[in-house]
Amino acid sequence: MPAPATPATSPDDESQPPRDVLLAVRSAAALHRLLDLLPVFDGDARVRCRFTLVPGSAFDADALSAVVSSGARCLSWPEAASRRHDLILTANPKGELAALRGPKVLLPHGAGFNKALADEGSPHLPSGLDPAFLLTEDARPIAALHALAHPDQVARLAAHCPPAEAAALVAGDPTLDRILLSLDRREAFRRALGTGSRRLVVLSSTWGPESLLTRHPGLPARLAARLPHDAYQLALVVHPNEYSRTGSFELARRLRPALDAGLVLAGPFEEWAALLVAGDTVVTDHGSTALYAAALDRPVVAVCDGGGELVPGSPMARLLAAAPRLDPSGDDAAAVLTAPAPPGPGTRRFAEAAFALPGEALATLGPELYALLGLVPPARPARPRPLTALPAAPRTPAAFAVLVRRAESNGEDPDTVTIDRLPPWTDRPYHHLAAEYGRAGIRQAQSAALLYRRATGAAAAPDAWHHEDRTAADWLDEALADHLGCRTAAVVLSPTRCLVRRLDGDPFTVLIEPHRAAGRVRRTDPAAVLSAVHARLGTGPAPDGPLTCRIDGTPYRAHLTMATEADLGQLV
Incomplete structure (x- = not known):
């Protein structure tokens, strides 16, 4: 490993100008790898991080967009290539890295080297271990430090590109550490x-x-x-x-x-x-x-x-x-x-052949990076950041094809109904279509045997008061009258309470019990229970006792009672 070019300075020494760390990015995937490493420099004003886009990648547009959206300072490629950097971090050895001056640290951009791409580099060699990208024109390693996640990767690097082995270091995987x-x-x-x-x-x-x-x-x-x-x-x-x-x-x-x-x-x-x-x-x-x-x-x-x-x-x-x-x-x-x-x-056991030193990547890499920068590492150990970003929660589908199984054939309680809900375009035969009013398209709403809506609370914004309300009872009447295929209309008043009316009957209230077992309380979408109620009422009068709705193998008890004035008068 090369010695630092300047004397090491302590975290308390503010007399030296900050060291420039350049993150050289070719794709969004490589950028994300580097972002998982950056906590090694958190809180250190002696380090200044900047980004540049290495030209030549088919995926550079999203990489640039990701850098810009992060709020990071981005250097143009000509500007980055015109100056020397104290440290260059990259997670992809391809492109024009040789044009960048300064010690380079190379990280893998995946979990090991499992893929070979026939259209670039040396045919059949694992991507990331190809000498065509790991060595300069005079056969010297491009990286001052080649961080790898497992000793087996060092052995594979030595087999495919022997000159690069001297710069190799088993450091674990910063991304895995965040997950753990x-x-x-x-x-x-x-x-x-x-x-x-x-x-x-x-x-x-x-x-x-x-x-x-x-x-x-x-x-x-x-x-x-x-x-x-x-x-x-x-x-x-x-x-x-x-x-x-x-x-x-x-x-x-x-x-x-x-x-x-x-x-x-x-x-x-x-x-x-x-x-x-x-x-x-x-x-x-x-x-x-x-x-x-x-x-x-x-x-x-x-x-x-x-x-x-x-x-x-x-x-x-x-x-x-x-x-x-x-x-x-x-x-x-x-x-x-x-x-x-x-x-x-x-x-x-398969991952253990790809990842070593779980939880220790930043602690292992930090001293090495600071040595290359000529700085004494901070006394506070670097720690990975836990995951915070989540995909947006999906919207509940607006319509379902509902499969119904009655229990009589199995000798069970005839008032047990099993429900499976699938998309309306499923190729499986189904009992009825259930659609949510206001979200499903007009064709689905008109074709649905069960049409339901979810009650909403009163809006607080003054502008929202300028609208016309209706009661749940009024909406049930209108839904049954205006939708040709509708045989049951329902309003979900709360997670445990619904108002239901059949085309040929009076409205009633459905009370849904959550399932309790082993100290846990499990709830289900009330609309799934409504499908069970619709199927049961289609075969005769309401049951004398509770209806058991089996959903994902879990039984939920539904009690059908006469509708109360409060439920009938609730605004929807």
Whole structure:
């Protein structure tokens, strides 16, 4: 390791000008890697961080946008190349890095080296270990420090690019450390996402021709059409390069059916990591996200094999070889996603071959970076920042195709109804369509056998008083009269109370009990219970006792009573 060019100065020495740290970025993915490292300099006025965009990347537009949106100072490439920097940090060795003057520190931009790209560098060599990018024209290493996450990566670096081994350091992974630090936020993340007791299935797509979204672009929608909404929540993690290549508008357009069915779409920075913390299962291709999921011992299900891009014998190749397979048609999704884990060690063992020194990346790298800067590190140890960003909670779908199963055939209580709710465009046969008034389109509202709305509270803003209110009873009458397919109309008054009227009957109140077990209280969407009520009332008069609504295997008791004047008169 080269000696610092200037004498080391202590944190209390303010006589020296600040050291310039340049973050050289080629893509948004590389930028995010560097941002996870920057807490090593938190609170130190002796260090000044600036960014520049290394030309030549197909994904540089989003990288520049991400830098600008962060509020960081950005140097133009000519300006960055015209001066010497005290330290240059980069997470991608490609491009015109040789034009930048100053000691360079290279970090991986993924979980190891599991992918080989045939259209750049040396064919069949793992991306990130290619001498074509790691050495200068005179065969010297480009990096003064090559930070790696595991000793095996050092051995692979030595095998593919021997001159670079001398600069290698096993330092762990700053991104993994942020994820591990945030594990205690799982419950808060799930609450913010509205997951509840559902199984959160995270789909992960890398970029390129072998990615999940390229190979199986309809998979999110197919899974949404087969996995009941009240049992599963779907989320999608998309590689930042795919965001850059496709654009967020076009990506959302392609995913619109799945998004309308409740799919959570992660943004390209730390939202993906929060989904891993919150998630229960990861369905993946050969992208790095799968190894981060394995580091949390999450079950991993493979839907793509990586084709010629996957490096044989790599940690990712071993993980995918051992993972259960999901049929891209989605027909076996429920069985695969709920299958018990095989006996023995979980998926973490595959991540242990990719990540070393968990929790120690900043503590390991900090002294090395400060030595290159010629500064004495602060006495306060650097700590990673916990994850804070979450995807926006999805909107509840505005309409459902409802599958109904009655219990008489199983010898159970005839007043037990099992409900599965799927998107209206599912190819499975269903009992009735349920639509939310004011959110579903007019065709769905007119076709729905069950039409419901959710009551709203009084608005506080003075401008909002200039409107006409109606009572819940009036709205029930109008809904049944104005919508040809409507057989049951309902108003959700609260999470535990609804007002319901059949086309040929009087209104009544439905009181919903939460499910209590093992010290936990579980609630469900009242609209799901309304579908059970609608199905039961379609076969005869209201039950004498409580109606049991089984939703995601959980029984909820619904009590049907005569409607009260207070419920009838509530404003909606």
